[in-house]
Amino acid sequence: MSPAVIEVRGLQKHYRVHRRQAGAAAMVKSLFRRSYETVKAVNGIDFAVAPGERVGFLGPNGAGKTTTLKMLSGLLHPTAGEVKVAGFTPRHREVAFLKQVTLVMGQKQQLLWDLPPAETFALNRAVYDIPKREFEETVSELTQLLELQDLVGKPARQLSLGERMKCELAAALLHRPRVLFLDEPTIGLDVSMQSTVRSFVRAYNERYGATVLLTSHYMEDVAALCPRVIVIDRGRLIYDGDLRQLALRVRxxxxxxxxxxxxxxxxxxxxxxxxxxxxxxxxxxxxxxxxxxxxxxxxxxxxxxxxxxxxDPPLEEVMSELFRSSREAAGS
The missing domain is CATH 3.30.70 (Alpha-Beta Plaits)
Known part of the structure; x- marks a missing residue:
């Protein structure tokens, strides 16, 4: 069996957060004496992902999903634990590491607002030092897969949300990364565009053997793309395994x-x-x-x-039941 592309051991991310009550008196008091509490966004999780796997990374809002993806991509430093992605330690942000991963966040964009996507593509080619011939081949492939022919020449501000997301995906994959971290890539898209994005992610995974770690609140995304799911709640891992087996166990x-x-x-x-x-x-x-x-x-x-x-029962109900039973078992 091939060594894991993503390895996580005892991963933690804790924040020290200032808390105060409402009101003027509490505000003045906080100038002289502040009270803090520790928020455990991620609290000791372990998992590994093999080359070419498509894995759903699930949990309710505030579970620690995005925080984990940011640590895996090197944007945040862990409080404790070990992380390896493609053989690298993400927080070191080595150039060789950055050329093998990408992070796509559905609520963020890298397209230059007043310029066409083609300009962002050219900028990314320079950033990743992609040879011209390889760049042109990749742009041609992505343009065909995502049907971007009529979009790349328009200013980004003139594109619809779905059109922008397709161009965002293309821009993020120009360097042909081995590892894709996808954080809510279909958020806000209509049903047709969600299907287009799912089909593209599957096609990219199969064509390049890329490893995909996907977060989404749309269970259709997970069911269509991810045979395996990793589920966290309140920063702790509560399930790691086959999606169908989870549904059979819970409902x-x-x-x-x-x-x-x-x-x-x-x-x-x-x-x-x-x-x-x-x-x-x-x-x-x-x-x-x-x-x-x-x-x-x-x-x-x-x-x-x-x-x-x-x-089968809807996956939304399966997940809700899993969270409920997990919290009951934890006594909260």
Missing amino acids: PDKRILVRLERPVPATELSRFGVVVSSDAAQAVVQVRAAEVSGAVSRILAGLPVSDLTVE
């Missing part, structure tokens, strides 16, 4: 989506399982995984069914 039930030829009362639907939702056109019934076959047979025999599908 082993199934949902039967039934499209109806005529309205059926909820009381009648409840004979087949727990009614999650229902209206005149369709109903969703939840049953245990072991009972799916029998429930489907009874529904087909007892209801006016026009169509029927069996689905």
Whole structure:
């Protein structure tokens, strides 16, 4: 097995934060005596990622995801612990390291606002010292994959959010990095553009064998791209493994989506399982995984069914249940 591209051992990031109560008296008091508390943004996590893996890095707001990505890319120094990315220590910010990684943040941009993306591409070529022939080949490939032909010549301020994000991805990948840290790359994009970005990330991963560590609150991104997930909450790792196994462990039930030829009362639907939702056109019934076959047979025999599908519970619900159970186990 190939050595890990990303290795994290006992990683911590703590901040000393000044706290004071509201009001003028508290403000004056704080001038002479300040009280501080330690915020443990990341509190001792361990994981490793192999070459070419696509891994979802998940957690609620404030869990420490972005802080971790910034430490992995060298923008923040850890309080404690060890980090290796592509054989380098990120906080040293060596040139050879910077040429192998990229960090794309959906809420930040590197495009020059009044200039076309082509100018940012040229600037990045100089920054990364990319040979002209390689640069032209990469721009051509990325332009084709992301359909940028009509965009690279327009000022960035004239592009839509989705168009800017496609150009941001191209700019971040001109040096063909081996490791991609993607922090909410589809945030704010419409469904069609989210799909485009997901398809591109998969294509880049498969073409170059790049390692991808992705954070996203859109579970469609994770389900489409990441067979494995690492989940953290309040700075601690609570799950690292296969996404499907996580869903089976946390929510082993199934949902039967039934499209109806005529309205059926909820009381009648409840004979087949727990009614999650229902209206005149369709109903969703939840049953245990072991009972799916029998429930489907009874529904087909007892209801006016026009169509029927069996689905796993939504990943959003799986994650919410995981966080809830983790906090209950921790006594908080």
